[in-house]
Amino acid sequence: xxxxxxxxxxxxxxxxxxxxxxxxxxxxxxxxxxxxxxxxxxxxxxxxxxxxxxxxxxxxxxxxxxxxxxxxxxxxxxxxxxxxxxxxxxxxxxxxxxxxxxxxxxxxxxxxxxxxxxxxxxxxxxxxxxxxxxx
Amino acid sequence: xxxxxxxxxxxxxxxxxxxxxxxxxxxxxxxxxxxxxxxxxxxxxxxxxxxxxxxxxxxxxxxxxxxxxxxxxxxxxxxxxxxxxxxxxxxxxxxxxxxxxxxxxxxxxxxxxxxxxxxxxxxxxxxxxxxxxxx
Amino acid sequence: xxxxxxxxxxxxxxxxxxxxxxxxxxxxxxxxxxxxxxxxxxxxxxxxxxxxxxxxxxxxxxxxxxxxxxxxxxxxxxxxxxxxxxxxxxxxxxxxxxxxxxxxxxxxxxxxxxxxxxxxxxxxxxxxxxxxxxx
Amino acid sequence: xxxxxxxxxxxxxxxxxxxxxxxxxxxxxxxxxxxxxxxxxxxxxxxxxxxxxxxxxxxxxxxxxxxxxxxxxxxxxxxxxxxxxxxxxxxxxxxxxxxxxxxxxxxxxxxxxxxxxxxxxxxxxxxxxxxxxxx
Numbered sequence: 001x002x003x004x005x006x007x008x009x010x011x012x013x014x015x016x017x018x019x020x021x022x023x024x025x026x027x028x029x030x031x032x033x034x035x036x037x038x039x040x041x042x043x044x045x046x047x048x049x050x051x052x053x054x055x056x057x058x059x060x061x062x063x064x065x066x067x068x069x070x071x072x073x074x075x076x077x078x079x080x081x082x083x084x085x086x087x088x089x090x091x092x093x094x095x096x097x098x099x100x101x102x103x104x105x106x107x108x109x110x111x112x113x114x115x116x117x118x119x120x121x122x123x124x125x126x127x128x129x130x131x132x133x134x135x
Numbered sequence: 136x137x138x139x140x141x142x143x144x145x146x147x148x149x150x151x152x153x154x155x156x157x158x159x160x161x162x163x164x165x166x167x168x169x170x171x172x173x174x175x176x177x178x179x180x181x182x183x184x185x186x187x188x189x190x191x192x193x194x195x196x197x198x199x200x201x202x203x204x205x206x207x208x209x210x211x212x213x214x215x216x217x218x219x220x221x222x223x224x225x226x227x228x229x230x231x232x233x234x235x236x237x238x239x240x241x242x243x244x245x246x247x248x249x250x251x252x253x254x255x256x257x258x259x260x261x262x263x264x265x266x267x268x269x270x
Numbered sequence: 271x272x273x274x275x276x277x278x279x280x281x282x283x284x285x286x287x288x289x290x291x292x293x294x295x296x297x298x299x300x301x302x303x304x305x306x307x308x309x310x311x312x313x314x315x316x317x318x319x320x321x322x323x324x325x326x327x328x329x330x331x332x333x334x335x336x337x338x339x340x341x342x343x344x345x346x347x348x349x350x351x352x353x354x355x356x357x358x359x360x361x362x363x364x365x366x367x368x369x370x371x372x373x374x375x376x377x378x379x380x381x382x383x384x385x386x387x388x389x390x391x392x393x394x395x396x397x398x399x400x401x402x403x404x405x
Numbered sequence: 406x407x408x409x410x411x412x413x414x415x416x417x418x419x420x421x422x423x424x425x426x427x428x429x430x431x432x433x434x435x436x437x438x439x440x441x442x443x444x445x446x447x448x449x450x451x452x453x454x455x456x457x458x459x460x461x462x463x464x465x466x467x468x469x470x471x472x473x474x475x476x477x478x479x480x481x482x483x484x485x486x487x488x489x490x491x492x493x494x495x496x497x498x499x500x501x502x503x504x505x506x507x508x509x510x511x512x513x514x515x516x517x518x519x520x521x522x523x524x525x526x527x528x529x530x531x532x533x534x535x536x537x538x539x540x
Contacts, residue, residue, distance in 0.1 A: 013306070013316075014158045014299045018151035018206050018455075024463040025149055025433035029284045032430075036283070036342065046283075047342040050423075058429040062467040068523055071153050072306065072317040109429075118473055148441070148451075149434045153320075159328040160298035164419045167295075171418070171477065181418075182477040185288075193294040197332040203388055207441065207452040253338055284428045288421035288476050295419055341423050 003134075004078045005038040008098070011073045021068035027105050028061055031093045034079035035109070038091070042130045054124060056089065056111040063107030067097065074098035081134045087113045087120045089131065138269075139213045140173040143233070146208045156203035162240050163196055166228045169214035170244070173226070177265045189259060191224065191246040198242030202232065209233035216269045222248045222255045224266065273404075274348045275308040278368070281343045291338035297375050298331055301363045304349035305379070308361070312400045324394060326359065326381040333377030337367065344368035351404045357383045357390045359401065408539075409483045410443040413503070416478045426473035432510050433466055436498045439484035440514070443496070447535045459529060461494065461516040468512030472502065479503035486539045492518045492525045494536065 009030065017023040039046045046056065069075060076096045083090035088110060095105040115121040123131065144165065152158040174181045181191065204210060211231045218225035223245060230240040250256040258266065279300060287293040309316045316326065339345060346366045353360035358380060365375040385391040393401065414435065422428040444451045451461065474480060481501045488495035493515060500510040520526040528536065 010303075010306070012299055013152055013302050014160055016153035017148055018153070018155045019460060019462060020153045021462070023149045024466060025430050025437075028430035028433065029282055032283050033280075036280075045342065050341075055424055057424060057426070057473075058470060060467070060469050061429060062465070064465050065463060068462075071320075072315065145438075145441075147434055148437050154325060154327060156327070159331060160295050160302075163295035163298065164417055167418050168415075171415075180477065185476075190289060192289060192291070192338075193335060195332070195334050196294060197330070199330050200328060203327075206455075207450065283422055284430055286423035287418055288423070288425045290423045293419045 004080045005034065005041050007034045007037040007077045007079070009033065009075060009077065011069055011071050011075065013071050016071050019068075021070055024063065024065050027063050027065065027095065027107065028109075030075070030077050030095065031061075031079075031091070031107060031109055034077035034093050035091055038079040038081065042127075042134055044127060049124070049127065052124060053116050054121065055114050055116065057114060057118075058109045059112045060110035061107065063105060065105045067102045067104040069095075069097065069104050075104065081131055082108070084128070084131050084135050086122055089113070089123075139215045140169065140176050142169045142172040142212045142214070144168065144210060144212065146204055146206050146210065148206050151206050154203075156205055159198065159200050162198050162200065162230065162242065163244075165210070165212050165230065166196075166214075166226070166242060166244055169212035169228050170226055173214040173216065177269055179262060184259070184262065187259065188251050189256065190249050190251065192249060192253075193244045194247045195245035196242065198240060200240045202237045202239035204230075204232060204239050210239065216266060217243070219263070219266050219270050221257055224248070224258075274350045275304065275311050277304045277307040277347045277349070279303065279345060279347065281339055281341050281345065283341050286341050289338075291340055294333065294335050297333050297335065297365065297377065298379075300345070300347050300365065301331075301349075301361070301377060301379055304347035304363050305361055308349040308351065312404055314397060319394070319397065322394065323386050324391065325384050325386070325388075327384060327388075328379045329382045330380035331377065333375060335375045337372045337374035339365075339367065339374050345374065351401055352378070354398070354401050354405050356392055359383070359393075409485045410439065410446050412439045412442040412482045412484070414438065414480060414482065416474055416476050416480065418476050421476050424473075426475055429468065429470050432468050432470065432500065432512065433514075435480070435482050435500065436466075436484075436496070436512060436514055439482035439498050440496055443484040443486065447532075447539055449532060454529070454532065457529065458521050459526065460519050460521065462519060462523075463514045464517045465515035466512065468510060470510045472507045472509035474500075474502065474509050480509065486536055487513070489533070489536050489540050491527055494518070494528075
């Protein structure tokens, strides 16, 4: 059980820069989409979490960008949960170019679990149990 | 009293696209900066407005993009208030390239004045009086 | 033949702003995605066009934002070609919220057909013929 | 000689997200601005470098986001060059909130020096000499 979630997307024109390739910072926006789909699969979705007053802001992130991605390229974002604490979680991502399977980019994000006042709070029990099965 | 506000900025790399020029949608981000500086000059600032529960979401916007702007170009955003109703306001913007004064882009935004629940609300009296002097 | 293209997407977290809703400028990024899928259907795709030295920069754009869209909302972007000249084209867009069908936003973009040096150029003949069937 | 470059900016509304704070990915856009001003001071500017066919794409990046930044906050981005190889360079950044001096965020970027075809190339000699004085 568990395993990564796969989210497919296409490079938008506005995500490219004057070098003709995807601007590196946009990868973090894709990681977020991968994470959203990961949490939707494991459930409850992040939208539901926030409605319950639980937020997972990014406190650390890293990325490596190996193969230039271009406008209209199809890519797959593979998302895994790799670490789960009482009030933190870490995800890792792999961005694969669809047409040749090239591992184009990767990275990770560390999240704090906080309430609406940005104070550390524990993961809701049901979510924590489900996430534990995914690590 | 009255007259436009001028805000100077430089084109960021991440604002360019694969054509080598500023991606058109980023102009709206610049208009927002011009508007922020306009309201700061007239006062109270938009930050203070929001703290008072008054929001000015964009309900309409338009732009014209005439001269390609490139990375590191310095531009000036000139912001004017052109129309003020009880619960709406309209701003117009001009984007001038600094080195040659070229009128590179322009546009406008129409705003609704709403409360935290997105319900129409009147401008605070002090702000409305000050804005009237600017139209 | 003819008719609009429909492109479905989900609101990304990074597309929202401090009002808790989609930041208006991001709508233009979605319009671009709708246009990309429209041209892919009619063919040749915009990627292929650029490879042939034909570019369609946005010279004018407008938008109306009626219903606040939120993180994780599914929306459909409906794209139509409404005007086709020798060296210009105009698209119109409608953004519908999927769960209730609300017409949340709309707008349009006017494009110039230019070559790699940003000089006006005619649409490639095949593309022009195909686009004419779509207006 | 050397030392960090300081670049001051204000949080744009479009850089915030539904949590009411700056979306983490936008920090990378600020790092780029810091880097641009760093290179302008050391010279030649990055714009001039690109005109000479030298590009410095980001191949790795990391960030830590400690103190939530909000719309209209003034911040200073402090940029240092910390490592310089024959075909790579590493910058580190610190983002300080102006009103209280809080160290709100930080991070780094590793760059490859490449030519217009994305092939590794050496830094131009003059630039390399100047950068060596900054490490």
